Amino acid sequence: xxxxxxxxxxxxxxxxxxxxxxxxxxxxxxxxxxxxxxxxxxxxxxxxxxxxxxxxxxxxxxxxxxxxxxxxxxxxxxxxxxxxxxxxxxxxxxxxxxxxxxxxxxxxxxxxxxxxxxxxxxxxxxxxxxxxxxxxxxxxxxxxxxxxxxxxxxxxxxxxxxxxxxxxxxxxxxxxxxxxxxxxxxxxxxxxxxxxxxxxxxxxxxxxxxxxxxxxxx
Numbered sequence: 416x417x418x419x420x421x422x423x424x425x426x427x428x429x430x431x432x433x434x435x436x437x438x439x440x441x442x443x444x445x446x447x448x449x450x451x452x453x454x455x456x457x458x459x460x461x462x463x464x465x466x467x468x469x470x471x472x473x474x475x476x477x478x479x480x481x482x483x484x485x486x487x488x489x490x491x492x493x494x495x496x497x498x499x500x501x502x503x504x505x506x507x508x509x510x511x512x513x514x515x516x517x518x519x520x521x522x523x524x525x526x527x528x529x530x531x532x533x534x535x536x537x538x539x540x541x542x543x544x545x546x547x548x549x550x551x552x553x554x555x556x557x558x559x560x561x562x563x564x565x566x567x568x569x570x571x572x573x574x575x576x577x578x579x580x581x582x583x584x585x586x587x588x589x590x591x592x593x594x595x596x597x598x599x600x601x602x603x604x605x606x607x608x609x610x611x612x613x614x615x616x617x618x619x620x621x622x623x624x625x626x627x628x629x630x631x632x633x
Contacts, residue, residue, distance in 0.1 A: 417459045417623075418631045423468035425459065426496035427452040428483065429503050429546075432609060433474025447472045450610070452500075454619035471496070479506045480518055480526045487530055492537055498630065499534055499541055500622070504548030504569040505562075505608055512561050520568040527576045535580075542633055543582035544626055545573050546618075549591055551604030559607060585625045590617060 419425075427433050435448025447453040447470065456470035473490040475482070480503050491499065510517030518526065534541055550566040553559035570588055577584035591603055594617065603614045610618060 416462050416631075417627060419459055419463040419466050419468050420497070420633070421467050423466075423498065424494055424496045425456075425468070425470045425498040426491065426494055426500065427455075427470070427472045427474060428491060428499065428501045429474040430478040430483075430506050431474070431476035432505075433472060433502055434476045435472070435474065437472045437474070448474070450615045451618035451622060454616060455622060458619075458623075474502075477506060478503065479510055479516075480504065480523050480530075484526050484530055487533060491530070491534060495538065496534070496541065497538065497633075498544070500544035500546065500626075501530075502546035502548065504573060505550060505566070508548075508550075508562055508565045508569060509608075511565070512558060520572045523569060524572045524576055527573075528579075531576070531580050531582075540633070542629060543577075543580055544585060544622070545577040545580075545582045546585040546622070547573055547587045549588040549604075551591060551595070551600045551607045553607035562607065583626050583629050585622050587618060587621060590621055 432450065433452055435450035435453060437448030438445035447456045452472050452474070459470055471494055473494070483503055504523060507517035507523055531543060534543070547570045548566060549570070550562045553562065566588070574584050576582070591600070591614070594603055603611060605611050
């Protein structure tokens with residue numbers, strides 16, 4: 416169970432996996448989108464119905480880390496989060512493959528540091544959660560080989576940043592690799608990148624498993 420505090424702002428940031436086709440208006444029925452972030456928000460609100468807090472989703476489909484940083488002031492700092500969860504990176508690899516416009520692992524880490532430094536400058540007590548970028552298999556063999564050959568570099572970069580900033584790291588690649596021994600990988604990540612319904616539940620479970628203790632110790 417997540418013990419949410421009054422005044423908490425729990426912010427989920429990232430790309431399409433986090434976006435989840437979220438609403439862009441005040442319709443609370445769709446504000447969190449669909450996916451792991453909705454599952455976690457549902458549990459937090461149901462278990463803390465007497466608390467005054469917010470769970471906010473600001474993921475945007477297609478974002479690379481440079482685009483996330485470009486909207487950091489508006490979509491992070493202005494929201495004054497007390498808990499910040501970020502899942503970003505797969506579009507940087509995709510963009511390197513398709514147009515050479517992604518960030519290298521070194522630049523990825525550099526921009527990650529900029530974002531986290533600014534967030535911590537605003538709130539030194541911020542709980543940071545860094546989720547591991549992951550990839551399955553694509554039906555495009557050349558694309559699949561490229562993505563699989565690079566995803567480990569970005570996963571390692573995300574883990575290194577988490578260690579550097581004393582953030583909670585949420586590993587995901589090993590989880591999908593293990594479940595792929597029990598079912599077709601396309602039942603988990605239907606296009607190599609995007610989770611199916613059940614996989615969003617698996618991500619939410621892994622997030623809770625990794626984050627709950629630090630969350631409740633704040």
